[in-house]
Ligand SMILES: Nc1ncnc2c1ncn2[C@@H]1O[C@H](COP(=O)(O)OP(=O)(O)OP(=O)(O)O)[C@@H](O)[C@H]1O
């Protein structure tokens with residue numbers, strides 16, 4: 176049975192706001208009227224290796240730089256591996272964990288009944304304003320009934336909204352070896368894209384032995400956003416949207 180969570184206990188603000196939250200991705204804020212809508216939920220999706228984890232980590236790092244606490248909830252089997260990957264980009268979150276403004280949390284996707292309390296506890300532990308769940312799709316791997324999965328994802332997103340935190344969640348688009356999309360869905364679960372406020376699609380194409388990356392703002396409610404497919408790069412400093 177999913178645990179009932181008393182969201183009133185949350186110490187984060189429970190109100191909607193029209194303010195903007197900077198993305199932490201150079202070149203992206205100006206395509207989004209200044210950033211994400213504060214308190215909204217954004218799906219970051221794309222094929223494997225398109226940069227989803229790096230993208231989310233930059234969002235958290237940006238918050239920490241500005242004094243906005245954050246949590247990173249991962250369902251990947253080896254959270255330490257993720258931390259090591261991020262260190263390569265110069266993202267070292269340990270000092271923020273020590274000063275209790277950042278928490279890195281592992282959620283076992285098999286124990287999905289606990290996810291609501293994991294989210295609330297993690298947010299409360301640092302009074303988080305920025306939250307990442309990477310990848311939310313692992314929930315779907317262990318839930319065979321699509322109706323139950325849809326309901327569960329809906330509950331998670333509603334809970335996140337009530338916290339007042341701005342949240343990035345990741346999923347995958349299944350694609351072939353050169354990055355061409357093989358299915359019609361924007362998420363592995365096939366429903367998340369419809370219940371979030373915004374969808375960002377990261378793409379990767381193999382061209383002549385090299386890799387070309389891009390980002391598409393597929394939807395962003397309450398925002399007059401850029402509508403092109405924008406070139407994007409990953410370097411040793413992380414992700415940036417390039418000016419054409
Ligand atoms: N120093 C670097 N310079 C350029 N590109 C890099 C560098 N380090 C990593 N990358 C690229 O970033 C990719 C990894 O990005 P990331 O882990 O954020 O992607 P992801 O979409 O989360 O992947 P996954 O499907 O494993 O979850 C690597 O596959 C590599 O192509």
Ligand SMILES: [Mg+2]
Nearest residue numbers: 227228229309
């Ligand atoms: Mg990843």
